[in-house]
C-alpha cells in the first residue's frame with residue numbers, strides 16, 4: 764500500500780476507498796455569499812456566540828451521522844418531479860439545497876391525513892397546493908409532518924413556475940438532497 768493510501772486509511776479507517784472530495788465545491792463567490800447570509804441571520808453578533816443551530820429538531824441534529832446519503836438531481840426547463848413523500852427507507856429530516864435556477868415546490872397533504880391540518884375555525888382542509896419558492900442557494904429542511912404527511916412536487920410546465928404573479932425564468936436547476944438511510948436491524 765502506498766504511503767498516501769496508508770495515511771488515508773489511518774485517518775478515515777477502512778472506508779477511505781469511499782472518501783469523496785469535491786474541491787472548489789463552493790466558489791470564492793459562493794463562500795462569501797454564504798458568509799454574508801450567515802452574517803445577515805444575526806447568529807454571531809457577539810464574540811461569545813460561537814454556535815448556531817438550524818431549525819431541524821434537536822433530536823435529529825444530534826444524530827450521528829446527520830446524513831449519509833446525497834442525491835443530485837438536474838432538471839432542464841420543463842422537467843420536474845411528481846408529488847411524492849420520500850421513501851420510508853429514509854429517516855426523518857431531509858435537506859434540499861437548490862442551485863442555478865429557481866423553482867416553485869408545491870406541498871399538498873397526503874390523502875386521508877388532511878384533517879390533522881385543520882386549525883381552529885377551519886372547516887375544510889387546504890385543497891390548494893402550498894407553493895414554496897426555492898431560489899438558488901436556498902436550503903429547505905423537511906421534518907415531522909412536513910416530511911411524512913405532506914407530499915412535495917415540482918411541476919415545471921409553463922404556468923406552474925409562477926411566483927408573486929410573475930413567471931419564473933427557467934434554466935437548468937440542480938438540487939442536492941441530503942438524507943439518512945434507516946438502519947436495517
Ligand SMILES: O=C(O)CCC(=O)C(=O)O
Pocket residue numbers: 834836844849859915938940
Ligand atoms: O429536486 C428537488 O428539489 C426535490 C428532489 C426530491 O424531492 C427527491 O429527490 O425526493
Ligand SMILES: [Fe+2]
Pocket residue numbers: 847848849915
Ligand atoms: Fe422528495
